[in-house]
Amino acid sequence: MFVFFNNREIMINNFLREIKHYISNYEPPLKGQQVExxxxxxxxxxxxPLGVITVQSFKRNAYKDNDLQMLKNLAVYVAIAIDNASLYENMELRVVERTKEVTQQKERLEKNFNDTKLIAQISKVITASLSVETIISMAYESINNLMSAESFGIGLYNEKSKSLQFPGFIERSEKMQFFEFFLSDKNRFAVWCFENEQEILINDIMLEYNRYIKDLKAPIAGETPLSVIYMPLFSKEKR
Structure with a gap:
């Protein structure tokens, strides 16, 4: 520690007699023989400062000035080698981190590609169907390959009743009874989404519901979800 903090070399040839010039309290080694x-x-x-280098001998008067000079010369190369090793280690670490980033990016791209393919396949199937409930059932099965979707439904606007009607809503693979939300019921996410023509993304319904509605009502059917996504549906500028 003396050498490191004081940036000075030490040459001792009679340990017990000379050590006091460098440290005040000397403690003998816990194990092994005391060097001289x-x-x-x-x-x-x-x-x-990178550290310290030392050579030690059990013989008294083992070192002379030329030994100190040779160690100084060696220390220069050791310091360079240690610094290069440290740079290489840091470079390896950066390579590992970069490789991890590239791998993650590749996985994301592959997932996006696979998801896009799946969505294209879903679109072919559901556009060929003329039954809303069949579309919902097929979409429910497919969308669960993309994300967690215990509940899935499509709310269709009925202009006569001024309501969003949900035929064939599915929750935990079970088809629910028909229900509807009237547009006058402003404390429904579906109504907010429809009237504002904006999507809703909530991952903690108890903390986030008031961004869209004032009061959180119990569902007409099924359980209260913890996370929800609502998106408006358009057909040639018609909601």
Whole structure:
């Protein structure tokens, strides 16, 4: 520690007699034999301390000035080598991180591609069907391959009753009884989505419902979900 913090070398050839010049409280080694001669040098590169280098001997008067000079020369190359190793290690770490990023990006692209293919397949199937309830059933099965969708339905606007009607709504693979939301009921997500022509994305219904409605009502049928997505449906500018 003395060498590192003081940026000074130490050359000791009689340990017990000379150690007091560097540290005040000497404690004998916990294990093994006490060395007699020591060389310590700070490892520095571009004025940056990297650590220390040491050689030690159990013989008294083992080192001379030329030994210290040789260790100094060696320390220069050791410092360069350690710095290069550190740079290489950091570079390897960056390569690993970059590889991970590229892999994740590739997986996202593959998933997006597969999802797009699946959506295209779904669209072919449902556009060939003339029954709303059949469309809902087929879409429910397909959309669960894309995301968590325990509940799925389509609300169709009935201009005569001024309501959004949900035929064939599915929850946990069970077909629910027909229900509807009247547009006068402003505390329904479906009504808000329809009238504002905007999607709704909620991942915690108890915390986020008031972004869209004032009061959270119990569902007419089924359970209260924790997360919901609502999207307006248009057909040639007609809702």
């Amino acid at each position: 001669s020591i060389l310590y040098l700070p490892l520095i590169l571009n004025d940056k």
